[in-house]
Amino acid sequence: MLTIGKLATLAGTTSNTLRYYEREGLIPPPAKGENGYRLYPQDAARRVHFIRQAQQCGFTLSEIRELQTLEQHASACCSDVRKLAIEKKLALEAKIKLMRAMSAELDRLINDCVHGAHSLDDCPILNALNHVPVDAEQ
Amino acid sequence: MKIEVFYADGCGSCGASRGDLKEAVLAALPGGAVWCELDIVKNIDYAVELGVLTVPAVAIDGALVFTRLPTAQQLVSELTARAEKLNGH
Numbered sequence: 001m002l003t004i005g006k007l008a009t010l011a012g013t014t015s016n017t018l019r020y021y022e023r024e025g026l027i028p029p030p031a032k033g034e035n036g037y038r039l040y041p042q043d044a045a046r047r048v049h050f051i052r053q054a055q056q057c058g059f060t061l062s063e064i065r066e067l068q069t070l071e072q073h074a075s076a077c078c079s080d081v082r083k084l085a086i087e088k089k090l091a092l093e094a095k096i097k098l099m100r101a102m103s104a105e106l107d108r109l110i111n112d113c114v115h116g117a118h119s120l121d122d123c124p125i126l127n128a129l130n131h132v133p134v135d136a137e138q
Numbered sequence: 139m140k141i142e143v144f145y146a147d148g149c150g151s152c153g154a155s156r157g158d159l160k161e162a163v164l165a166a167l168p169g170g171a172v173w174c175e176l177d178i179v180k181n182i183d184y185a186v187e188l189g190v191l192t193v194p195a196v197a198i199d200g201a202l203v204f205t206r207l208p209t210a211q212q213l214v215s216e217l218t219a220r221a222e223k224l225n226g227h
Contacts, residue, residue: 079148086146086178086193093186 001031001039011048018048024061026051026068057085058092139217140172142197143207144185147177155207156194162210167217 004015030038054064070076112124188202196204
């Protein structure tokens, strides 16, 4: 059995994170020793590793819970997991697209402000941000 | 009208009824519909451009219309309504 500190070290995380995963239902509540300390089974490290890997791929905790459920579901198959992964990629790509558009908008504002010596009243960036489109005024 | 169905290989909700759907559409709009099936993994940029976030999904004339596979009746109704609009009815 592993104490919370040992499990955290094995899984490359912290005790607080493990307690958080437990509260979120991602790892089952462990048995407690005579001293009241949490004691985890050896395979808990694999489970924590799974959670951390999935987080690195952009999955939220509720999506990870869904992945864990699929993993335990006898009738589920690999294509169910693949579908979730594809939908996660679609969401990430949509975010990237939005961020590229935001970055391009910032490029435009930066290029409009080539003379840094303007007073704040004449700052093209602040003026552009203050500009209210005619449609929005109506 | 161009109907584009985004699917994922092996996706249970994508495969089974796609053929029936195609048959129903082509029967309802003979000569008036172009049916395309797109593997979402190979067309991810295009799917993102249309705002597709779930699979399967259906776009009509380059706009996302169904975020899941519709029934044949839903799709045919949508296409018929669009065709009537185009013809000025």
